[in-house]
Amino acid sequence: MHLLEEETQRVLLAAVDTGEYDAEESMEELAELVRSAGGEVKAQVIQPLPSIRQATYLGIGKLKEVKEAAERLDVNLLIFDTELTGAQMRNIEAETGIPVIDRTMLILDIFAQRARTNEGKLQVELAQQKYRLPRLIGMGQALSRQGGGIGTRGPGETKLESDRRHIRRRIESLTRQLDELKRRRGDLRKRRQKSELPVVSLVGYTNVGKSSLLNALTDANVYAENQLFATLDTTSRRLLLPSGKEAILTDTVGLLSRLPHELIEAFSATLEEAASSDLILHVCNLSNPRVAEQKEIAEQLLCKLGCTDIPMITVYNQCDRVPLSLRPRTNDHTAVTSALTKEGLDDLLLKIEQLLSAEMQSGTFLLPYHEGALLSEIRKLGRVDSTDFEEGGIRITASMPKRLFAQASQYACTDTNEYSDLE
Ligand SMILES: Nc1nc2c(ncn2[C@@H]2O[C@H](COP(=O)(O)OP(=O)(O)OP(=O)(O)O)[C@@H](O)[C@H]2O)c(=O)[nH]1
Numbered sequence: 001m002h003l004l005e006e007e008t009q010r011v012l013l014a015a016v017d018t019g020e021y022d023a024e025e026s027m028e029e030l031a032e033l034v035r036s037a038g039g040e041v042k043a044q045v046i047q048p049l050p051s052i053r054q055a056t057y058l059g060i061g062k063l064k065e066v067k068e069a070a071e072r073l074d075v076n077l078l079i080f081d082t083e084l085t086g087a088q089m090r091n092i093e094a095e096t097g098i099p100v101i102d103r104t105m106l107i108l109d110i111f112a113q114r115a116r117t118n119e120g121k122l123q124v125e126l127a128q129q130k131y132r133l134p135r136l137i138g139m140g141q142a143l144s145r146q147g148g149g150i151g152t153r154g155p156g157e158t159k160l161e162s163d164r165r166h167i168r169r170r171i172e173s174l175t176r177q178l179d180e181l182k183r184r185r186g187d188l189r190k191r192r193q194k195s196e197l198p199v200v201s202l203v204g205y206t207n208v209g210k211s212s213l214l215n216a217l218t219d220a221n222v223y224a225e226n227q228l229f230a231t232l233d234t235t236s237r238r239l240l241l242p243s244g245k246e247a248i249l250t251d252t253v254g255l256l257s258r259l260p261h262e263l264i265e266a267f268s269a270t271l272e273e274a275a276s277s278d279l280i281l282h283v284c285n286l287s288n289p290r291v292a293e294q295k296e297i298a299e300q301l302l303c304k305l306g307c308t309d310i311p312m313i314t315v316y317n318q319c320d321r322v323p324l325s326l327r328p329r330t331n332d333h334t335a336v337t338s339a340l341t342k343e344g345l346d347d348l349l350l351k352i353e354q355l356l357s358a359e360m361q362s363g364t365f366l367l368p369y370h371e372g373a374l375l376s377e378i379r380k381l382g383r384v385d386s387t388d389f390e391e392g393g394i395r396i397t398a399s400m401p402k403r404l405f406a407q408a409s410q411y412a413c414t415d416t417n418e419y420s421d422l423e
């Protein structure tokens with residue numbers, strides 16, 4: 001069996017349902033991912049089992065059925081809705097004679113297709129190499145080829161040991177390059193913080209309309225497409241608020257249920273942007289029947305990323321596809337929008353401004369002279385409006401997001417007063 005680049009992938013999807021998660025829903029998402037990668041789903045098989053079969057994942061009888069169905073439907077790729085070990089891949093391939101990949105490889109492959117920037121490409125390759133290293137022995141037909149077809153982008157296989165060495169070296173080199181880029185991005189973020197504009201990030205499930213909202217809100221021209229993971233790179237634009245003040249609006253990579261840990265790790269750098277923002281716009285697709293589950297999955301991931309203490313607006317986007325009577329009521333923390341018709345965008349902008357203002361707090365800090373160096377720490381957290389030298393110390397007035405205030409108070413005595421203006 002050959003995976004030719006020009007040939008459409010005719011795919012059979014297989015999963016075991018142990019009751020651990022909703023297997024059917026996960027399978028549906030997998031099918032969506034396959035279509036998104038340009039493949040055609042010919043059949044889906046879910047086997048209920050108390051636990052997976054260690055050697056072949058599915059039971060042997062089921063695997064025979066899979067083989068027969070695959071031959072009948074002219075399937076040329078099996079995709080398992082899980083993360084397989086190298087041995088499992090090898091065994092399944094031996095049993096069926098058809099190349100096998102798993103959910104993680106498929107997602108990595110889509111990411112490889114979509115990565116645009118140097119950093120995005122390095123992150124995907126790092127995740128791919130880390131995934132491959134422990135699986136070299138089992139990697140069979142699907143992985144041993146260079147380029148072409150789902151799950152095969154990435155380096156091809158040579159001799160095992162030298163290959164391992166090669167991969168380890170490559171991982172080291174990629175890590176170094178990424179660290180350097182991360183450092184530079186950190187500098188950039190600091191400079192942006194210095195520019196004193198609050199940062200607002202768009203986060204949410206994949207394909208809900210984050211990039212479209214960025215475009216609609218800022219007249220940017222970011223790639224938005226009806227496919228999963230259209231965006232892999234962080235893009236930031238200036239956002240003009242109703243009062244004439246400005247903020248930075250940042251687009252992020254879409255989230256997904258059961259996102260492989262290699263990828264969470266790889267993209268944590270990109271998502272750190274969200275974790276260090278002043279306000280999160282959690283975008284949902286109101287017209288998707290699975291909107292409630294997607295919202296929950298995204299919220300869980302945001303929690304993992306340490307975003308719980310950042311104020312958030314839930315943005316129900318794509319409202320143009322939902323009748324008026326079925327749209328949710330809004331409040332200060334929810335908005336209903338359409339990136340297409342621009343409905344609700346003015347309301348969203350007002351809420352962004354309102355929350356950003358409410359989030360700022362100003363106060364006076366008293367630093368004794370011998371602690372004067374801590375002034376630079378306070379500068380990192382917010383904007384220093386004045387510094388007055390007086391007897392025994394420095395009196396600083398500064399403003400910063402409320403959540404950073406406690407941190408600043410550790411450095412100095414405070415004398416606080418809140419104010420509800422960004423200026
Ligand atoms: N009808 C309608 N379609 C929309 C709206 N917003 C986005 N879309 C469409 O939904 C699809 C996904 O939009 P994107 O902006 O790429 O979504 P995203 O959240 O950035 O997706 P990823 O980057 O893949 O995570 C595109 O086909 C958009 O044209 C909307 O408000 N109404």
Ligand SMILES: [Mg+2]
Nearest residue numbers: 210211230231
């Ligand atoms: Mg996008």
